[in-house]
Amino acid sequence: MGTQVTSDAAQSRPAPSLRSDRIPLGIAFMMGATLLFAISQALSKLEVANYSFAEVLFFRAFGSLLICALLILPRGGLAVFRTQRFGAHAARNALQTGSQSLMLIALSMMPLAGVVAINFSAPLFAAVLAAIWLREKIGTARAVALVVGFFGVLLVASPGASSFSVGAIFAIANAVTYGSVMTVVRGMSATESVETLTMHQMVFLTVFFALALPIFGFAWPANSTDWLILLGNGVLNGIGQYWWTRALSLAPPAALGPYYYFLLVWAMILGFLMWGDIPTLTLIAGSAIVVGSGLFLLWHESGKKPLPAD
Numbered sequence: 001m002g003t004q005v006t007s008d009a010a011q012s013r014p015a016p017s018l019r020s021d022r023i024p025l026g027i028a029f030m031m032g033a034t035l036l037f038a039i040s041q042a043l044s045k046l047e048v049a050n051y052s053f054a055e056v057l058f059f060r061a062f063g064s065l066l067i068c069a070l071l072i073l074p075r076g077g078l079a080v081f082r083t084q085r086f087g088a089h090a091a092r093n094a095l096q097t098g099s100q101s102l103m104l105i106a107l108s109m110m111p112l113a114g115v116v117a118i119n120f121s122a123p124l125f126a127a128v129l130a131a132i133w134l135r136e137k138i139g140t141a142r143a144v145a146l147v148v149g150f151f152g153v154l155l156v157a158s159p160g161a162s163s164f165s166v167g168a169i170f171a172i173a174n175a176v177t178y179g180s181v182m183t184v185v186r187g188m189s190a191t192e193s194v195e196t197l198t199m200h201q202m203v204f205l206t207v208f209f210a211l212a213l214p215i216f217g218f219a220w221p222a223n224s225t226d227w228l229i230l231l232g233n234g235v236l237n238g239i240g241q242y243w244w245t246r247a248l249s250l251a252p253p254a255a256l257g258p259y260y261y262f263l264l265v266w267a268m269i270l271g272f273l274m275w276g277d278i279p280t281l282t283l284i285a286g287s288a289i290v291v292g293s294g295l296f297l298l299w300h301e302s303g304k305k306p307l308p309a310d
Contacts, residue, residue, distance in 0.1 A: 026251030029243045030259045036240030038266030041116070042274055043233040045107040047226065053104040054216035056230065058209035063234015064241060065202035071242065072195045080195040085188065092184045093204035099181055100205070102174035109167030111277050116267040117286070118171035119178065120260070126182035126253035133183060142255060145293040149258050152289030155282045182253050189249035197245050202238065258293045
């Protein structure tokens with residue numbers, strides 16, 4: 001009898017659930033991350049005029065490592081580094097190293113908003129790769145939002161012979177690489193915690209860019225202002241990276257993609273304030289389209305099903 005009760009109880013007990021998507025919360029984290037990333041990219045563009053891209057990225061990675069360690073290690077300790085997927089972390093961060101390098105080289109050659117606009121194709125690559133590698137369903141509403149968003153990107157980037165440059169090649173290469181990173185992070189977040197993903201990322205990037213310094217050059221920061229910008233850039237980027245990784249653990253790239261486009265809004269504002277770049281009509285029109293597609297997707301995903309309880 002006791003065995004029967006135990007068996008019945010076991011049968012009535014809910015089976016362990018797979019990871020539940022919390023799309024609106026993921027979108028909120030992505031929005032915050034885009035603002036911090038825009039500021040970080042503007043500071044990087046400012047400093048790459050005086051220092052090698054490897055040095056700027058080393059200081060950014062080192063500052064990010066410090067802030068992430070302060071946020072994560074007091075709660076989880078060194079246990080956050082435990083993983084059965086060390087090779088996957090190494091591969092993911094090799095891709096991220098390439099992505100960040102390509103992005104900064106492009107920033108040294110093009111206006112901030114132009115690089116960001118081209119980078120907007122990254123979530124589209126991520127959505128396609130997630131459908132292929134992770135077998136995630138895009139769905140009709142998400143597909144429409146992505147197509148509309150891509151049309152907005154075309155307006156923003158204004159592709160054509162007059163806009164083609166060496167910097168654009170680096171920006172496009174970054175978009176492809178970054179889209180791959182988004183997909184890999186999404187897949188790894190099924191078994192790896194946000195804290196583990198973030199800490200491995202910061203350590204790997206710091207080491208990778210430190211090793212690159214003898215190759216691409218290192219110059220001691222000239223003054224306290226440069227020190228502040230170089231390290232402060234890392235602090236902002238560290239918080240942004242943590243929020244970005246958290247967003248991808250909560251929602252699929254197809255849902256988050258349109259919200260990454262808000263980075264352009266911040267980039268336009270910063271580009272105007274720091275370099276006097278005036279947004280073109282196509283830039284504004286394209287931005288309105290991608291933002292509109294993102295708002296539609298937020299409405300659709302929020303009303304489709306109730307959010308899981310905390």
